[in-house]
Amino acid sequence: METRWSGIRRHHMRHATPFSEAREEILKILEDKVIIGHSIYNDFRVLDIFPPAHMVRDTSMTRHLRRLAGFPRGRCSSLKILSKKLLNRNVQVGEKGHCSVEDATAALDLYKLVEGEWEQEMENQLRDEGVPREPSFASSTHYMKDEYWPEDVTAHRANDASYCC
Template sequence: MPVTDYRTRWSGIQRRHLHNATPFTQAREEILSILEGKVVVGHSIYNDFEVLDMLHPCHMVRDTSTTRLLSRLAGFPSKCYPSLKTLANKLLNRTIQVGKRGHCSVEDAQAALDLYKLVEGEWEQEVQNKLRDDDAPLEPSFASSKHYMQDEYWPDDVIADSQ
C-alpha cells in the first residue's frame, strides 16, 4: 500500500528511507525468523506485534510499558503506565526522544533494554513463578541478559545516527 503518513515525528522515517526498501512481506518473514524462540524486550511492543500480525508467546515478552516493577521503582502508582521517555528520564537519568527528527529506534531499544536490566532478576523470578508448577523444582531462567540477541541487525547508518 502507498504510504500516506510517515509519522516522522514518532517513527523518524522519511520518504527517502523507503527508496529501495525491503518489501513488507519479506521484512516480516525475516523478523519472524529472527525473533523465533527469543525473548523480546521493548516498550509498548504489542503495537509492533500488531503491525507485523504476529503472536509472540507471552512468557517470551518483556514489555517495559506494562510491568509494575518499573512503575513502582520510579515511584508511580500501580495503575500508572509511564512512557518510555518518562521512565528513561526518571530511572536512567537519560533524556530521549527529543528533537524534530523523530524517535530513534536504536535509542528507544537501548533505553527499554537498560530499564529491563534494572529489574531483570525480579522480573525473571516472576516469570518463572508463573510458568512452573507448585511442585516443580526451580530451574534457572531461560531468559537473562546473557541471552540477548547481538546488535548485528542494526543497519550501520542507523547506529551512526543514534550516537
Template sequence: MSGIMLNLDFNGSSHDRRQMKPAGNAKHKRFVKRRRHLERRGLLNKKQNTDNFHKEGHRNNQWHKQNKREDNSKAGAVFPKFSSAQCELSMTSSHSVQANHGNCVAETDKEGVPSCSTFCRESTSALQRVVPSLGNPQKYIAIDCEMVGTGPKGHCSELARCSIVTYDGNVIYDKFIKPVNLVTDYRTRWSGIRKCDLYKATPFKQAQREILKILSGKVVVGHGVQNDFKVLHYSHPECLTRDTSRMPLLNQKAGLSEDRTASLKILTKLLFNKDIQVGKKGHSSVEDAKATMELYKLVELEWERTVASKSGH
C-alpha cells in the same frame, strides 16, 4: 405289714421344682428368642444343630463368624495410599520447590510416588521448555518498530522501520520497510520516517520473514510491544514476552503509580536521567530498543522470578 403304704416322690420336692423350673424356662426362652432373631436375619439355618450354638455361646455364634469372615476379607484387600510427600508437593508453590531443591534426595517413595527431587527436576525442565532463555543472555532481544499511516487520513498503521538489539545493546536488525498500501501520513514528528526513506525500502513480506526468524524462540523485550507485534501481523508466546510498559516494579523504582502506563521517555529520564526522543526529527527505533533493554535489565531478576513462579503451576 400289709397295712403299711409308702408314698414315694421321685421328682423331688415341690419346693425344689418351683426353684429350678422357672430358671430353666427363662434360659430356654432367651435361647429360642435369640435363635429366631438370627433366623429372621438369615444368619442361622433352621436345621442347624442348636446344641452347638448353645455351647459356643453368644460371642461365638454364627452371626459373629459371618462378621469375622467379612472383616478378614477386608483386611486382605489392598487400597491406594497417599504419601505425605505427595500431599506436600501438591500444596507447595513452584517458588518454594525451587528454593528447597538442594534438600531433595530420594527419587521415588515405596508406593512409586515421584519424590521431591524428581518433582523439582520436572518443574525446572518444564520451566526451561517454557522459558528456555533463563540464564542465557543470547536468548534476549529488544525490538522497536516505527509506523506510518495508510488509508483515509492515515488512520491505519503499517510498519515502516524495525530495529532489533541484543541483550548487550548491539544492533542485529535495522531496516526501513515499505508498507503494503500507499502511505498517506508519514508521521515524521513521531516516527522519524520521511518519504525518501521508503524509496528502496525492503518490502513488507520479505522484512516480515526476516524479523520473525529472529524472534523465533527468543525472549522479546519491548515497550508496548503488542503494538509492534500487531503491525508485524504476529503473535509471540506470552511466556517469552517482556513488556516494560506493564511492569509495576519499574514504576515503583521511578516513583510512579503502579497502575500508570508510563512512556519510555519518562521512565528512561527518571531511572537513568537520560533524554531520548528529543527534537523534531522523530524517534529512533534503535535508540528506543536500547533504552527498553536497559529498563528490562534493571528489574530482570525480580521479573524472571515472577515468570518462573507463574510457569511452575
C-alpha cells in the same frame, strides 16, 4: 506519510523491502527469543504477529518499573518518562523522530534494573501454570551479542555505558 515517531517519509520507502519479506525476516529473528521493548505490542499488532506472552518483556507494562519509579498502580508510563526518572537519561528529544537504537537501548537498560525479580516472577508463573519450556529467558551476558545491533553501537556500548545515539 512521515510519522512523528519514525521520521520516515515516502521517499525512504521507494526501495524498501516488501512488507511480507520484512515480516518473515522479523519472524525468523524473533523465533525462540525473549523480546524486550517498550510498548512493543503496538509493533506486534502492525506486524500481525503474536509471540507467546512468556517470551515478551514489555517495559511499558511491568509493575516492577512502575514501583521502582514510584508511579501509581495501573499507570502505563512512556519510555521518555521512565528513562528520565530511572536512568537519568533523556530519550526521544529530537525533532526528526525517535532513534530506534536509542529507544531499544533504553528499554533494555530499564529491563536490566528489574531483571532478577521480573524473571523470577515469570519462572514462578510458568511453573504454576504448568507451561513446558526450555531455559530460554534473557541473560545479561547475551544482550549485546545479537548480530542485528550495528557495530558502531556495540563498540560504543562496550566502551561507554552512557552511550546514546
